[in-house]
Amino acid sequence: MSKNKFLALFLVFCFLPLILAKLALHFDWFEGGTVSQGEWLQEEVFALPALEAHEKVWRLAVVPAGTCDELCEQGLYLVQQMFIGLGRKQAQVQPLLASAEPITELKQRFPVFTWQQATNHSEIDNYIVIIDVQGLVLLRYPLSSDELSQADIARHIRSDLLKLMNYDRIRV
Missing domain, CATH: 3.40.30.10 (Glutaredoxin)
Structure with a gap:
């Protein structure tokens, strides 16, 4: 694997979770506060x-x-x-x-x-x-x-x- 290909994959896998988390919060895919019943x-x-x-x-x-x-x-x-x-x-x-x-x-x-x-x-x-x-x-x-x-x-x-x-x- 070339050096540039490794760097590109590394950056994608680092930033992909951050982007998905931002989208989940922005589009209300995440339902917060469900731990307590009261x-x-x-x-x-x-x-x-x-x-x-x-x-x-x-x-x-x-x-x-x-x-x-x-x-x-x-x-x-x-x-x-x-x-x-x-x-x-x-x-x-x-x-x-x-x-x-x-x-x-x-x-x-x-x-x-x-x-x-x-x-x-x-x-x-x-x-x-x-x-x-x-x-x-x-x-x-x-x-x-x-x-x-x-x-x-x-x-x-x-x-x-x-x-x-x-x-x-x-x-x-």
Whole structure:
């Protein structure tokens, strides 16, 4: 093989992947963001205060819009069942009920966190959210009354939560 032929083939094989990648991005052949099942928030929402340095716990919160109605109760049941299914990883997760309004009735299953009325959390109302140790809401999942979609939502939450816990490097 001649020197010029080798150089030409070398340049083609070096630049061909770059050109194909540029075309894939330009013509939307690439579908990004399909790793997580939940919906990432576009803006930073700090829903809860940061935890102490020795606590390494992800928080899984049900956020009702107003008082805890039937949809909220179904979300609490879903989170409780999913929490039980975590097994030994339960020590790394804290399920809770987060509300802007004080909850009058006692929810025996979950700690209740009430934030100040001044903060606006309307983009996470009627959602189940995953909150990191800094108090930042990362992913949200809609509350649903349909049993089939609840099973899908629980599977998605579990998948995303386990990925987040495995790749957590905040306090390592």
